[in-house]
Amino acid sequence: MTAVDPLAASCPLPLAETERVLLGHGSGGQLSAELIGDVLVPALGSAAPAGALEDAAVVPIDGVDVVLSTDAYVVSPLFFPGGDIGALAVHGTVNDLAMRAALPVALAVAYVVEEGFPLADLRRVAASVGAAARAAGVPVVTGDTKVVGRGAADGLYVVTTGVGQRLAGAAPSATGAAPGDAVLLSGPIGSHGTTILSVREGLGFDADICSDTQPLHRLVAAMVDAGGDAVHALRDPTRGGIASALNEIAVTSGVGIEIDEQALPVPAPVQAACEILGLDPAHVANEGCLVAFVAAHRADAVLAAMRSRPEGRAAVNIGTVRDTEPGRVVVRTSVGSRRILDMLVGEQLPRIC
C-alpha cells in the first residue's frame, strides 16, 4: 500500500487530466510553468526557444545583440491607484528588457478592444502609454488595434513588445546565479497585487497603498555600472511574486537559495491586507522591484548603487545563493527555523497584470 499524502487532494490535477485551461494557468506559478513547459514550448517543435526561459530573448542581428520581450496585459480594473493598464504595459516590457541588462529602444503596442468600450477610456489609456514611454525615454514605433464584439473581451487588453540594446559589461541570465552570490531586492514587495485586489473587491486598503509600477532600466544601468559582470542574474517578481521569481532562478541556475525572512521588506498596509486575505506577501505580484544575484565581492557596491537611485533607495540584501539543495528556496525564519518557500501552485489573484 502507498501512503496517502493529505495535501495531494487539494493539488490541481495534472494538465492531461484537466483538459481545459484554468485560471491558475495564468498565475505565473507552477501551473503556468507546466502550461509553458509541457504544452506551449513542446508544440513549437524545432521553432522553440533555445535554452532557458528568460524574461526577454537575445536575438543576434547582423552582429548586434537585439533583446526582445512581449507581454499581454489583462489587468482588471484598467485604472488603479498608482497606475493603469497603459503605464503597466510600458513598465512591464521595459523591465523585462532590463532584466537582460538592455535599455529599451522601441516599443510596439497592440490593443484588443471590446465593441462599446468608451473612447474616452481608450484615449486615457493611450495617453498613459505615451506618458510612460516618454518618461522611460522610448518611442512607440508601431502598433495594431483589433475590435471584438460585445462580450468577447472585458473592455480592453494591451500587448506590448519591446526591443532593446544590451548595456556593455554585463550579460545577466536566469542561468547565471552562482553559489556565494548575494541576493539583493530593490524595494518593498506586495504593493501591486494587494492594491489591485483591494480596488477590485472594494476592500479599502488602497487608501494606504498603491501599485509600485515603475520602469527599472535606469536602476539596472546603475547596477551594471557598479557591478559589471558580477551582476549574474536579474528578475522582476511580477505574477507569482518573489517566491516564483526565486524558485525560477533556483531551478534554472541549478542552485539553492536561502532567504532571511526578517530582511524581506513588506510594508505594514500590505502585511495587514495579506493577513486579512490569507495571502503570503511572497506570492503577491510586484511591478516595480527586482531581485538581483550578484557575486559577493561586488554586492556592497551594487547595493550602494541601487540605493543611490529613487527606484532602489530601499534596496536590501535578503539572502545568499548556496551550492546545496539545488532548485530549492529556503527561508530562515525569525525564530531560527528553516522552511521551504514554494512557488504559488494555482491561482491566487487572477488578472493582476
Add this chain to the structure above:
Amino acid sequence: MTAVDPLAASCPLPLAETERVLLGHGSGGQLSAELIGDVLVPALGSAAPAGALEDAAVVPIDGVDVVLSTDAYVVSPLFFPGGDIGALAVHGTVNDLAMRAALPVALAVAYVVEEGFPLADLRRVAASVGAAARAAGVPVVTGDTKVVGRGAADGLYVVTTGVGQRLAGAAPSATGAAPGDAVLLSGPIGSHGTTILSVREGLGFDADICSDTQPLHRLVAAMVDAGGDAVHALRDPTRGGIASALNEIAVTSGVGIEIDEQALPVPAPVQAACEILGLDPAHVANEGCLVAFVAAHRADAVLAAMRSRPEGRAAVNIGTVRDTEPGRVVVRTSVGSRRILDMLVGEQLPRIC
C-alpha cells in the same frame, strides 16, 4: 443653404460623436484610420511614431536597421479551411516585415486565453504556430500567456511580434510610390475573407475556396533581387482588402492610382460568394498576396520574378501610378468608364484576422 448629401445619413458618425468604440473601428478601413490617426497616435504625444504609418517600423540599433511589427489576431472561427489563428498570426507578422523588405529573424507570441478553453485546441494552435514558423525559417524566441475568466475573451487571441533584418538593395515604404510606377498584384484576391465568412455563417462556399494565408518574404526577396530599389512600395491587402491598401498608398505617397478592373484576379467562387453576400471583392481581406509599386523600367523583370515563385505564379500588372488626383484610387471598368474605389468605411466582416 447647403445642399444635403443623400449619402451622409448612412455614414458613421465622427469619432467625437460616437463616444464608444464600434466594430468598424477594427475594420481596417476608414474608421480604423480615424481611430488610429485621431485618437491613438495623438494620445502618444512625442512618443508617437515619426513619419508615415507603415506595416512595420525600422528601428536603428547600433548601426543596424532592425524592422519591428506587431499584430493582434482575433479571427473567428479559430480553425478554417486553409489555416488557423496560429498560422495566420505567423504569416501576418512575417508579411508585415516583408512589406519593408525585411526577412524575419525572430518572433514573439502572446496568448490571451479564456478559462475553460480546451487544452487540445491550445496545443493545436501552438503546434500550428510552430509549423508556420519552421516553414518560414524563423524561431519563436519568447512569449507570454495570460488567462482571463470565462466570458472575458472568446476562446483565444494571439498577438505576434516579429523582428527582421532588411534585405540589401531596397527600402520600400508606404511613402515611396511614384508617378509612372506599375502596380503589381501577386495573386488572386478575396479568398481569405470569403472563406472565414462562409465557415462562420455556415454558407458552404468553403467547399470551393480556402484562405490564401501564406508567408510572402521569399517572394519579396525574389522581387528585390530582380528590381532592387525600383521596388518603391509594398503592401499586403489584409483587413479592408485591396481597396484599403491602394487608398493608403495613394494618400501616404501623395499620388493617384488607376486600376484596370478587368485585370483584378477574382476567383469564380469568390466572385459568386461576394455577389450573393453583397460584398465588393476589393474590400475583402487577403492573407497571402501583396501589391507592389515598381518603377516602370523594372516592372517586367519584377513581374517575371514574382511568377517564378509559387506565391506569385498568378501575378499580374493591375494598373499605374499617376501624378493627377493625388490620394485617389480610380478603377477603369470593362465598359471604359471610370469610378472611384473608396476605402471600406465601416465594418464588413468583423474578426477576419
